[in-house]
Amino acid sequence: MERTRISDAMATVPVGTEVEVGGWVRTVRTSKGGFAFIALNDGACMANLQVVADQKLPNYENDVTHLTAGCSLVVRGKLVESPAKGQRVELHADEVRVLGLADAERYPIQPKHHTFEFLRTQAHLRTRTNTFGAVARVRNVVSAAIHDFFQQRGFLYVHMPIITSSDCEGAGQLFRVTTLDLAQVPRGSDGRPDMDKDFFGRSAYLTVSGQLEAETYACSLGNVYTFGPTFRAENSNTPRHLAEFWMVEPEMAFCDLQGDADLAEAFLKHIFAAVLQRCPEDMEFFNQRIDKTVIETLRGIVDQRFERVTYTEAMDILTRAERSWEYPPAWGRDLQTEHERFLTEETFKKPVIVTDYPATIKPFYMRLSDDGRTVAAMDVLVPKIGELIGGSQREERLDVLLERMNAQGLKEADYWWYVDLRRYGSVPHAGFGLGLERTVQFATGMANIRDVIPYPRTPRSADF
RNA sequence: UCCCCGAUAGCUCAAUCGGUAGAGCGUCCGGCUGUUAACCGGCAGGUUGCUGGUUCGAGUCCAGCUCGGGGAGCCA
Numbered sequence: 400m401e402r403t404r405i406s407d408a409m410a411t412v413p414v415g416t417e418v419e420v421g422g423w424v425r426t427v428r429t430s431k432g433g434f435a436f437i438a439l440n441d442g443a444c445m446a447n448l449q450v451v452a453d454q455k456l457p458n459y460e461n462d463v464t465h466l467t468a469g470c471s472l473v474v475r476g477k478l479v480e481s482p483a484k485g486q487r488v489e490l491h492a493d494e495v496r497v498l499g500l501a502d503a504e505r506y507p508i509q510p511k512h513h514t515f516e517f518l519r520t521q522a523h524l525r526t527r528t529n530t531f532g533a534v535a536r537v538r539n540v541v542s543a544a545i546h547d548f549f550q551q552r553g554f555l556y557v558h559m560p561i562i563t564s565s566d567c568e569g570a571g572q573l574f575r576v577t578t579l580d581l582a583q584v585p586r587g588s589d590g591r592p593d594m595d596k597d598f599f600g601r602s603a604y605l606t607v608s609g610q611l612e613a614e615t616y617a618c619s620l621g622n623v624y625t626f627g628p629t630f631r632a633e634n635s636n637t638p639r640h641l642a643e644f645w646m647v648e649p650e651m652a653f654c655d656l657q658g659d660a661d662l663a664e665a666f667l668k669h670i671f672a673a674v675l676q677r678c679p680e681d682m683e684f685f686n687q688r689i690d691k692t693v694i695e696t697l698r699g700i701v702d703q704r705f706e707r708v709t710y711t712e713a714m715d716i717l718t719r720a721e722r723s724w725e726y727p728p729a730w731g732r733d734l735q736t737e738h739e740r741f742l743t744e745e746t747f748k749k750p751v752i753v754t755d756y757p758a759t760i761k762p763f764y765m766r767l768s769d770d771g772r773t774v775a776a777m778d779v780l781v782p783k784i785g786e787l788i789g790g791s792q793r794e795e796r797l798d799v800l801l802e803r804m805n806a807q808g809l810k811e812a813d814y815w816w817y818v819d820l821r822r823y824g825s826v827p828h829a830g831f832g833l834g835l836e837r838t839v840q841f842a843t844g845m846a847n848i849r850d851v852i853p854y855p856r857t858p859r860s861a862d863f
Numbered sequence: 864u865c866c867c868c869g870a871u872a873g874c875u876c877a878a879u880c881g882g883u884a885g886a887g888c889g890u891c892c893g894g895c896u897g898u899u900a901a902c903c904g905g906c907a908g909g910u911u912g913c914u915g916g917u918u919c920g921a922g923u924c925c926a927g928c929u930c931g932g933g934g935a936g937c938c939a
Contacts, residue, residue: 482897503890507873517875519931833939848939
């Protein structure tokens with residue numbers, strides 16, 4: 400008999416149907432009157448299926464009365480209309496097969512409140528809770544929506560290398576990839592490690608961004624996007640940073656900053672609309688238990704036009720604001736967290752796209768504007784989380800690019816293939832990066848980024 | 864990395880001025896019930912994160928360390 404998903408059993412399968420379901424016990428209420436209620440969950444949805452098992456079952460005494468939270472079962476029976484509130488149907492069991500017991504003395508997931516900090520130490524079991532099941536389902540819908548969005552628009556999904564030899568943004572700490580024996584590193588005549596002896600014959604790292612490589616594909620195939628893991632070895636200890644996270648990076652040929660910002664806005668609207676539409680039950684849960692404004696916030700994003708201001712205009716707003724700053728805003732300095740929050744949460748109360756940042760605080764590949772002091776950069780800022788998207792129009796002019804590389808101390812030889820794009824048939828192009836986990840955080844209202852990725856990697860922590 | 868806060872039963876927490884460790888949930892046992900994180904009664908459960916110090920006496924005060932949380936920086 401084919402297994403029925405509990406989500407289908409709860410919602411659509413007609414009353415009277417014979418079904419078989421499999422799942423894990425959430426709670427059991429046993430009556431000495433000779434029957435038991437088993438709340439069964441298979442992860443397909445938030446709601447549990449109520450299984451009613453009575454003493455007519457041959458294994459009632461031996462098995463059913465000893466069930467505890469965490470046991471795995473396959474149950475066959477008939478779906479009947481539930482006389483109780485809170486559910487359309489319940490399953491009257493004709494057969495209860497216990498596949499795996501769960502020692503109640505030691506099973507860590509009790510039917511009670513647990514802190515997220517504790518559940519992080521039990522990350523292999525935490526998806527058996529309402530919150531983490533819902534997070535996993537929303538993360539899935541966000542991922543699917545990302546592909547939908549780009550596929551509908553004819554973008555090519557491309558896979559860029561995870562191991563790289565270029566520190567592609569000239570910033571950010573990289574994880575080194577090596578097969579050298581750390582206890583006995585081969586050294587050259589200058590006493591420094593001889594990287595020629597390493598696996599790749601040179602230093603290699605985990606990627607911090609697939610952007611530069613994605614540009615090469617955009618400059619021949621048109622519109623492309625990458626979606627994969629990214630690594631940053633920064634010693635960041637915050638609820639918004641991971642050492643390993645997933646990033647989406649579209650790159651578009653024949654596109655300027657305006658088109659880039661337009662795409663970013665349409666993209667976010669598409670993602671959050673999909674979450675609202677496809678995860679109503681999970682979102683209701685987040686709205687009740689995690690963040691009472693999360694549904695309203697997502698609706699606002701889907702319905703409202705994002706605010707767009709230039710960096711210079713943003714600085715005007717900030718310097719005119721009658722309040723004190725830990726970091727006083729000043730033209731030429733980067734926007735601080737307190738500035739971003741002021742703009743998104745107090746001034747505009749919605750997402751804000753800030754464009755045209757000073758060239759001095761942005762990387763070499765961003766296109767220098769005619770004013771000579773700003774670049775065609777954009778950041779999409781959202782309330783609470785801050786920067787969700789960072790992007791730019793890329794510098795397509797050979798001479799300007801070389802000048803900027805030189806100014807930032809980068810060697811042309813290390814980026815020869817990147818420079819070639821400007822040498823042979825250069826075109827204006829633009830793109831951006833979206834942090835998947837921050838997007839899931841924003842969609843769910845979850846406060847800590849470590850709770851929206853299955854196994855978080857952070858400084859001094861790589862369990863599981 | 865910097866600043867602030869925290870660590871007590873399996874989990875969530877309490878313990879006054881430094882005076883001999885307590886509750887709820889869970890487990891187990893019993894009772895009861897078409898129940899919904901059911902309910903009622905009972906048993907068990909602790910080297911108070913680690914190391915050292917002060918003191919007649921430390922969960923409580925001091926120092927160092929480990930781990931965790933919040934804020935900041937870096938960023939997505």
